[in-house]
Amino acid sequence: MCQLLALNCKNPTDASFSFSGFAQRGGITDHHADGWGIAFFEGGDKDRGLRHFIDHTPASTSPVAELIRRYPIKSRNIICHIRKATQGVVSLENCHPFVRELWGRYWVFAHNGNLENYAPRLHGGFRPVGQTDSERAFCWLMQELSKSHANMPSIDELTLTLKELTPRIAQHGVFNYLLSNGQALWAHASTHLHYVERQFPFATATLSDQDMHINFAEYTTPDDRVAVIVTAPLTTDEVWTAFKPGELKVFVDGRSLP
Numbered sequence: 001m002c003q004l005l006a007l008n009c010k011n012p013t014d015a016s017f018s019f020s021g022f023a024q025r026g027g028i029t030d031h032h033a034d035g036w037g038i039a040f041f042e043g044g045d046k047d048r049g050l051r052h053f054i055d056h057t058p059a060s061t062s063p064v065a066e067l068i069r070r071y072p073i074k075s076r077n078i079i080c081h082i083r084k085a086t087q088g089v090v091s092l093e094n095c096h097p098f099v100r101e102l103w104g105r106y107w108v109f110a111h112n113g114n115l116e117n118y119a120p121r122l123h124g125g126f127r128p129v130g131q132t133d134s135e136r137a138f139c140w141l142m143q144e145l146s147k148s149h150a151n152m153p154s155i156d157e158l159t160l161t162l163k164e165l166t167p168r169i170a171q172h173g174v175f176n177y178l179l180s181n182g183q184a185l186w187a188h189a190s191t192h193l194h195y196v197e198r199q200f201p202f203a204t205a206t207l208s209d210q211d212m213h214i215n216f217a218e219y220t221t222p223d224d225r226v227a228v229i230v231t232a233p234l235t236t237d238e239v240w241t242a243f244k245p246g247e248l249k250v251f252v253d254g255r256s257l258p
Helices: 016-023 063-070 133-148 155-170
Strands: 003-013 036-042 049-055 075-082 098-102 105-112 176-180 185-189 194-199 204-206 213-215 225-230 247-252
Touching: 003 105, 003 176, 003 185, 016 063, 036 105, 049 063, 049 105, 075 105, 075 176, 098 133, 105 133, 133 155, 155 185, 155 247, 185 225
Parallel strands: none
Antiparallel strands: 003 075, 003 225, 036 049, 036 075, 098 105, 105 176, 176 185, 185 247, 194 225, 204 213
């Protein structure tokens, strides 16, 4: 199946360290070689702007991935995906993350898993472009959110609605997903998902997929805080917490909310 990675940060943060290790799983340290993508929010305090890059070639050899490794990303919410195709051909339109607009904001979604016999009724303005179960699930979530709330609700209200909607999709199979609108980041685990929260005093971390380490204390301030969510732990010297099956968590300003 696919691999997921997300960062939710209190302050705009550089994701090049995490992305460098994660990209190795797209054909070198793992077999997820059917495409990849990254989306990150920018644009000041409101974070309404979005940069979105996808490629149907392996992340470990993609020239676009090399550009991202060198790009000075500074974002509070970042979602990455490495694809191992289960439904849909290997093509650009089937690469995650997927992007839609709702309530005047971009929404970004990525999925790891396989949904069997999943054909929801889509009768609103959200329709899939590709052939994946993942994009169908995203369109249905957006459709149902728009039906549940006339305008942008609070993060707490959105979380409650997602907790009601998610099991209706998860009953069809494995539904690990990441979702963000630039204000918060939601993560749901059917099977495998882990997170770590980095805060002052920052320490050194070593990638598990690449011979690379970093001393975060050299690049951070006491006011920084970063939550990293990933399918399998990225580093060997940090304490990662596993999601419980069926657990939905929301992250704001680099920490998970109760």
